[in-house]
Amino acid sequence: DAGITQSPRHKVTETGTPVTLRCHQTENHRYMYWYRQDPGHGLRLIHYSYGVKDTDKGEVSDGYSVSRSKTEDFLLTLESATSSQTSVYFCAIEEGMGTEAFFGQGTRLTVV
Amino acid sequence: AQSVTQLDSQVPVFEEAPVELRCNYSSSVSVYLFWYVQYPNQGLQLLLKYLSGSTLVKGINGFEAEFNKSQTSFHLRKPSVHISDTAEYFCAVIHYGGSQGNLIFGKGTKLSVKP
Numbered sequence: 001d002a003g004i005t006q007s008p009r010h011k012v013t014e015t016g017t018p019v020t021l022r023c024h025q026t027e028n029h030r031y032m033y034w035y036r037q038d039p040g041h042g043l044r045l046i047h048y049s050y051g052v053k054d055t056d057k058g059e060v061s062d063g064y065s066v067s068r069s070k071t072e073d074f075l076l077t078l079e080s081a082t083s084s085q086t087s088v089y090f091c092a093i094e095e096g097m098g099t100e101a102f103f104g105q106g107t108r109l110t111v112v
Numbered sequence: 113a114q115s116v117t118q119l120d121s122q123v124p125v126f127e128e129a130p131v132e133l134r135c136n137y138s139s140s141v142s143v144y145l146f147w148y149v150q151y152p153n154q155g156l157q158l159l160l161k162y163l164s165g166s167t168l169v170k171g172i173n174g175f176e177a178e179f180n181k182s183q184t185s186f187h188l189r190k191p192s193v194h195i196s197d198t199a200e201y202f203c204a205v206i207h208y209g210g211s212q213g214n215l216i217f218g219k220g221t222k223l224s225v226k227p
Contacts, residue, residue, distance in 0.1 A: 005140045030223075033215060056214070092215070097144070101148075105155050
């Protein structure tokens with residue numbers, strides 16, 4: 001299995017609080033992605049990174065920010081959590097464009 | 113905008129029957145195409161991919177897909193399904209042409225295999 005771990009795996013938080021999810025890889029892959037998965041919507045891209053300090057927005061980036069200060073870590077921050085951000089969040093890594101993307105096990109976030 | 117359309121949200125089928133899961137993409141540039149599978153409460157894993165070359169691509173677990181550039185389609189097929197194939201299947205695309213691209217997914221098709 002590819003070395004990719006997400007933390008935490010489950011989190012319940014209150015509306016208005018900041019939340020940070022962590023994706024850690026041991027594969028030294030260049031590309032890292034954050035997706036959210038919601039019923040009927042499939043996986044929607046939040047942000048992605050193509051190198052240290054190189055990030056870009058996906059289709060549902062509002063309310064989220066990311067940082068990648070090291071190759072192995074890609075952090076997703078919800079600045080002020082809202083109930084609409086209740087979802088399952090997946091991180092993925094990819095060595096190069098067109099290679100296989102490996103997914104973490106997901107983080108189930110509930111905003112109450 | 114880049115997009116992937118999976119034409120069926122749910123596909124019920126009986127065991128040992130053939131199945132086709134449909135995927136269309138929008139693109140005016142070159143693409144890489146993928147099918148991923150997600151079993152309950154798990155992450156996604158790659159079934160197969162098309163980068164270039166032969167338009168018929170074979171993947172794991174007996175699945176195959178055919179790239180049709182004129183119809184911008186990449187349909188997934190299996191001649192005989194098993195109960196264990198029950199899962200959600202996602203088509204995905206990378207549009208490339210610059211120095212980086214990003215992986216865009218369809219909304220998924222839930223395959224339900226009945227005995």
